Amino acid sequence: MATAPLFVHACHCRWCQRESGSAFVLNAMIESDRVTDLGQAPEVIQTPSASGRGQLIARCPHCKMALWSHYAGGGTRAKFVRVGTLDQPDRLPPDIHIFTRSRQPWVVLPPGTPAVPAYYDRNAYWPPESLARWQALQAGPGGAPADVGGR
Template sequence: MAARSSRLAGLARSGQLRRRGPSAAVVVGHSGGQLRLGSGGAEGEEPMQGHCDCGALSYELRDTPLFVHCCHCRWCQRETGSAFALNAIIEADRFDVLSGTPEMIDTPSESGRGQRIARCPTCKVALWSTYSNPSFVFVRVGTLEDPDACPPDIHIFTESKQPWVLLPEGTPAMAQYYDLKHHWPPESLARREALKARLDRR
């Protein structure tokens, strides 16, 4: 844990993890592989947790995210009121609601299959969503207690990104979607296959 914390500090010092400065451009992401802190996937480490603004709805990730999307499609821009959506993907059976009951909102999507967005019933903040396969949860990275731990692993639908968003070198950027087998790390692909096997046995 200490080594990975040191790596985070090093990335910040080198400028690979960038915060918005006085310029008009924003660099999103980092260059150089996945960075995960605070996961429950290794012995002795605390699980990642997150919550809404009012604190009524909270959750926990019992393992590291499989992959982190930064989506620049117009649908995500409209849904968030921002330039992109940042989602950490994790298996639903490794995701727990710690407190509160989410208000599930059925929301249209560009694919036509829709998504279900989990919002706090009090402050209405969106914390996670599921798409056509509810076995995977898309956690809104900004609602994590330590969102710095989940920079994007890939940028998608960049053909519609805002022109003032600058993408960093070293992080894959796709005009539309991508092939998981070419971009997910082997351990994430193995977990995905293990989940499919568990579901097939039911």
């Protein structure tokens, strides 16, 4: 990742739980052109999603680990990078916990980090720099982002 992400989500939806085999998934949302492949290009596969519109998951061609997703609502302009695949995942704690209505009851959410029952209004939570980058992403060529948060 060439820069800091736009925002980091800890998603507690049941779909992410099932897909990751864990209690939640930690995704760093970033502009696709700010992510560089280090080696062989990933395998990109279409998978189902809770919305019914599917998502593209990029997987390592060797170990098949999910590296990032492109959700149907956002096209390919933004990547949701799996933080756990990074060399220093501890540098990207969640900015927000989403879909907490379906979080596992034994997961304790940290005080001081926003937590919402479903998705959220980015204007209420994102820092101004991320909002400006988002606006630039919307205006750029390629894809047709409508709501990158959409599943």
